[in-house]
Amino acid sequence: MRDDRNRRLSIFLAMAMIATIFASPGLSTTVQADEALIEHDSIRVNNDTELSQLIADNGWEGNGVAGDSYVIENLDIDAAGPAAAIYIGNTTKHVVIRDCYLHGAQYISDPWMNGVGLYLYNVTNAIAEDNTADGNGGHGIYLFYASNNTVANNNASGNNYGIFLDSSSPTPRPHTQTTSTAILS
Secondary structure, eight states: OHHHHHHHHHHHHHHHHHHHHTOOTTOOOSOOOGGGOEEOOOEEEOSHHHHHHHHHHHTOSOOSBTTBOEEEESEEEEEEESSOSEEEEEEOSOEEEESOEEEEEOOOOTTTTOSOSEEEEEEBSEEEESOEEOSOSSEEEEEESOEEEEEESOEEOSSSEEEEEESOEEEEOTTOEESOEEEEO
């Protein structure tokens, strides 16, 4: 069991290092243009019903099923305190979080893992792509008890920690930039 954990950690760290070393020169590590982003309050949903209501209330795309995922995109979220910019928990609906700028989450103390740009807790069927999580006191992106998720092309530098996977099995993709990556189970 421990050997498997170490092997997974080694593979993921190697992928993250290779992606950083071989990142294409045209790959942008800057925040998306301000005019393309919409300021939004922190998002916190704790089940599929709350996620569906969030999507409906904001007029966002999708039905939460494979092939027609909910889409949360082009948001500038300043958490401005001890929370996550986006927290999604206990969901199975298909959701894509992309092209968002997630910042300002302050770390206070454990065990609640506050201070996170994007926090996926006990989530399946999520895709986090092309996001910038910067200036958060904890993790840029944190997945806990999450499975069947994709984390791709995100910039999680400028936080205390980059992308952290705890008891999770996402599918990391190249060009995800982070200053600190770890896998624990």
